[in-house]
Amino acid sequence: MSTSTPASDMVGKALHVLTLLGERPTGVTLSELARASGFPTSTCYRLLKSLTRDSFVEFDARTKHYTLGLRVYQLGQRVSHAHGFAGVALPVMRRLAETCREAVLMSVLDGDKQLYIHHVEGPQQVSVRGEPGKHGPLHCTSMGKVLIAFAPTERREALIEGIELTALGPHSITDRAAFRTEIEQVRAEGHAIADEEHEPGIRALGVPILGPDRIAHAALSIAAPAFRMPPADLLALRPALTNAAHELAVLLPPRPF
Incomplete structure (x- = not known):
């Protein structure tokens, strides 16, 4: 019997992570995001890895900060235009x-x-x-x-x-x-x-x-x-x-x- 998190719940968590990043335009570390979201660090890391892969999130290896990516900006511009x-x-x-x-x-x-x-x-x-x-x-x-x-x-x-x-x-x-x-x-x-x-x-x-x-x-x-x-x-x-x-x-x- 599987004990994995339902996909719909993971979508909600991913959206929550994006919302938190939007409130911190200068960026946030993994540990800071885990504390703000209330999610385990491992869960935040998996979410950020997937979001970064698809350009919804960007990661600065020098500062270890995550920020919203260009994909979010692109979607926002489309909504604004529509x-x-x-x-x-x-x-x-x-x-x-x-x-x-x-x-x-x-x-x-x-x-x-x-x-x-x-x-x-x-x-x-x-x-x-x-x-x-x-x-x-x-x-x-x-x-x-x-x-x-x-x-x-x-x-x-x-x-x-x-x-x-x-x-x-x-x-x-x-x-x-x-x-x-x-x-x-x-x-x-x-x-x-x-x-x-x-x-x-x-x-x-x-x-x-x-x-x-x-x-x-x-x-x-x-x-x-x-x-x-x-x-x-x-x-x-x-x-x-x-x-x-x-x-x-x-x-x-x-x-x-």
Whole structure:
């Protein structure tokens, strides 16, 4: 009778290893990866050997560090191209950043988080930075709020009632009833503001990129340092932000839900 690990379980472990490597772009040693994953060192080694063979992982013999390989980048680029994110979204976002002179970000709903897709820095010396490829919270960001507000009804309700309302910034909403009221207001007004809710000193204005079904296929935001962007000035940028979102709604292919 065989006692080997089922293939499906090994696939899950391999994906977990890739996820951990993605969170450590400078690389990680075998022992560090074993500790982070909770897998035996021998299991990590077998997984890394297979992933390295197929170019999903690269190994630096000098530093003994493992990093994500070019195969992962290649697949990521194909996904980005299929969704129109790179070739279509970036030119629109760059124009918006030049117009508003602040950072522009784009994200999509991914489970109970948002996945940052693109970031364009503003032209000023002090600018908000984004991290494409990373997940962020929904409840305390402008893009997260519009992604919830314009999600399909059942999913919207599940997120309003189910996501953790962690206090990440000085003005984070942590009361469930107040959060529901906030999302209802965002849906009614068509935009969301995050005023130092995710991080101190950062304000952002977000709008949905809507499909014909009025479901948000993505979100777009302008983010700026609070010292430079009073709430009234931020709201004054809404027409430019909304125009960019309307343009992207026409150009981007729809996301399946």
